[in-house]
Structures are given as structure tokens and as C-alpha cells.
Amino acid sequence: MNSDQYTRIITALQDSADVRPSIRAGALDGAVFVGSGDSLSSGLLASAFGHRALSSGDITWTGRLPAGAEIVVGISHSGTSGATVRALRLAREAGKRTIAITSNPDSPLAAEADELQLVPSLGIEEVVPVAGHLMLGLGVAAVCGVDTAEATNDLAHVIAAQRDVIDGAIQGLPASAPTGISLLTLPELRGAGDFWMLKLIEATGLTVRTVALEESGHVDYFIGPDAHLTLQLVGKDGSARFERLAVALESTGQTLQRVGLLRGDTGADIRGSLLFELAGAAVGTLVADAAAAKWGRPPFRGGAVNMDARHIKLDEEPAAV
Missing domain, CATH: 3.40.50.10490 (Glucose-6-phosphate isomerase like protein; domain 1)
Known part of the structure; x- marks a missing residue:
């Protein structure tokens, strides 16, 4: 990391x-x-x-x-x-x-x-x-x-609690880059999954997609035979379903990795849920950065991508998002 x-x-x-x-x-x-x-x-x-x-x-x-x-x-x-x-x-x-x-x-x-x-x-x-x-x-x-x-201090605390999760996720990455990556989520981490997708694309230049957990069970069984990495972002919901689906996908040759994010003491209310999602996004960014280094794929394709992003400018003004 x-x-x-x-x-x-x-x-x-x-x-x-x-x-x-x-x-x-x-x-x-x-x-x-x-x-x-x-x-x-x-x-x-x-x-x-x-x-x-x-x-x-x-x-x-x-x-x-x-x-x-x-x-x-x-x-x-x-x-x-x-x-x-x-x-x-x-x-x-x-x-x-x-x-x-x-x-x-x-x-x-x-x-x-x-x-x-x-x-x-x-x-x-x-x-x-x-x-x-x-x-x-x-x-x-x-x-x-x-x-x-x-909230900023509370968010810092939730991110800090994820250190072992981040290290474990990085260690579990395959030694070489896959041909593509799928991110499986339930609603509690869907926003985090979307952000992981963006960061993995930026960092590695690979094709990455997000999939609702049950839809992966219906269609991802057919992905292959090329090397494909499936990351399961797991919170408090659906643990048994994640495990059962992992067995099925592994049987088709996919590489499965479970990333269990820690909710900690954020609370069960909507504020706690939002802090949990944002912490998950920070975890994904750090994992994406480490994946790029591990696979020898420098972020933004090592400068091959023109980063002035003229296609998203407002008239002639820079338009960073």
C-alpha cells in the first residue's frame, strides 16, 4: 500500500x-x-x-x-x-x-x-x-x-480502521494483470463499487465493470476462459450468498477475491452508511494504486493518455471533475 x-x-x-x-x-x-x-x-x-x-x-x-x-x-x-x-x-x-x-x-x-x-x-x-x-x-x-x-473526523476514523483490509486486498491480488475485472456488490456498497471501478480503470487501464451480486450469478458464470478477476465487496449483508457464488465462479476458472470492509462503530443509521461507503471508496483507490504497481501498469497508462481532457472542458476552460 x-x-x-x-x-x-x-x-x-x-x-x-x-x-x-x-x-x-x-x-x-x-x-x-x-x-x-x-x-x-x-x-x-x-x-x-x-x-x-x-x-x-x-x-x-x-x-x-x-x-x-x-x-x-x-x-x-x-x-x-x-x-x-x-x-x-x-x-x-x-x-x-x-x-x-x-x-x-x-x-x-x-x-x-x-x-x-x-x-x-x-x-x-x-x-x-x-x-x-x-x-x-x-x-x-x-x-x-x-x-x-x-463527519470529516469520523470518516478519517473509519478509513483508518480499514488498514488490514487494504493490506489483505493488495496481497490477495493475482501476480499478473487479468484480462478484466468485475466488482460484485449489494446496495450497502454499490456506490463504493462504482468508485472502485473508476479508480481501477484510471490506475491500470483495464476493462472493469460493476455487477449487482445476484446478476453476477445469472451471467458471470459464462465469463472466460481468459483470466478474469472478480472482487467481491462485502459488508454486513449477504455473506452466505457471496460465498456460494464464489464457489460457482471459481469452478469456471475465475480468480475470486473477497474484500470484507469493516463497518466498525459507524452506526446503523444513514449517516453511518454513508461514511461506510465513502471509506470503501478510499480503500478502492489505495488498492487500485497498488494493483497498478504490482502489475506494471502505471496510472493513466503511464502518460500515454492526454490528461488535458479537452473533451470535457467548459468552452476553453479546464474542466476537472
Whole structure:
């Protein structure tokens, strides 16, 4: 494990100011959370509160709001992600309530919003990034009415408790890169699984997919015969089903690895569940970084990928997600 990155994440969270809720109280009926890349993963956390999450391009590049959308919440750490800014602009022009979750109050995204939920920036150097997602996730929690007092410190504690999990997951990785990776989840870790997928793609350049646990049982039995790695992200739910499915998939030649994340004392309420998901995302980032090193596949294809990302810019402005 990259111990320096692990320590930086925990220390930055412990030293960070809290996310302070700033959205007016009231129902979020008809709320749709939108973002791109890591920010979409942050938006997916809102599904635990009964809200919808969409890629911002689903609105921007169709020119249509989804049925029943009355509030559009745009998520971007920099506030310059092109499709997300345009999606919020379209919603505002349609007379809908707009909310921005960002670390940049002077950003184009903030300018398109009726209301602004600011999140602190952790300000740490990262190769495979997760810090922005952690803070945006807490911003989503604040918009959804969760008490975020001491949440950054509590999140640091949950991540710190995963050290043995991270080390075990890294040690269990196959010696050479597989042809592809599947991530199996139940709802309690679905958002974390989505983020693992993004980070494994960025870090290793491999094809990675997320699969609901039972759907893997229906279709993944046929994957092969090339080497395929299946990572089971296991929390408190469905342990016996994970085990039974592992036996079936191993019988077809797949490499199975169980990653049992520790819920610890986060509590059984929705706040605890959200902290657990965010901690899972941090674990996935550290595992992805280690997988790239183990398999000799440097992140972002070792510089072969043009990282100016012009295709997601807002006009001519940089548009980091």
C-alpha cells in the first residue's frame, strides 16, 4: 500500500473543517443529482435518500430534464465540469430549483445555482484521486439533511480502521494483470463499487465493470476462459450468498477475491452508511494504486493518455471533475 497516501488522506480529513450545511431546509421532492466521473459517484450516494442520480450528460446532450425533476443538484469539485454546468443552466432556464455542490464558490457551476453547498478542499497531492469525492460525498449528505458535524473526523476514523483490509486486498491480488475485472456488490456498497471501478480503470487501464451480486450469478458464470478477476465487496449483508457464488465462479476458472470492509462503530443509521461507503471508496483507490504497481501498469497508462481532457472542458476552460 502507498502508506504516504493513506496517511495523507486520514490526516487531511482530521485537519479539515466540517462541511457546513447551507441549503434551506425543506423537502427535496423531485431532486435529481447530476455529475460526471468521480462527481457522479458522489451523486449516486443520494440514492440512499430516495433521490435519483444521473450523468450530467443525460441532461446536457439530450436537452431534456428527466420526468418529474423539480430540483437539479449539480456536483463538481472544481465547478468547471462542462456537462454539469450546462445541465444546471438548462434546469435554471426551465424554472427549476438549482443547487451546486462544489469547493469553488467563484466557479461557473456556482453561478448557475440558486443555492450553493460549499465543501472544503483537502488540498493533498494524489496520483489516483479520491479526496474530492470524499468531500463531495459529505456535501451530498449535507444537502440531504444529514448532520455533518464532525463527519470529516469520523470518516478519517473509519478509513483508518480499514488498514488490514487494504493490506489483505493488495496481497490477495493475482501476480499478473487479468484480462478484466468485475466488482460484485449489494446496495450497502454499490456506490463504493462504482468508485472502485473508476479508480481501477484510471490506475491500470483495464476493462472493469460493476455487477449487482445476484446478476453476477445469472451471467458471470459464462465469463472466460481468459483470466478474469472478480472482487467481491462485502459488508454486513449477504455473506452466505457471496460465498456460494464464489464457489460457482471459481469452478469456471475465475480468480475470486473477497474484500470484507469493516463497518466498525459507524452506526446503523444513514449517516453511518454513508461514511461506510465513502471509506470503501478510499480503500478502492489505495488498492487500485497498488494493483497498478504490482502489475506494471502505471496510472493513466503511464502518460500515454492526454490528461488535458479537452473533451470535457467548459468552452476553453479546464474542466476537472
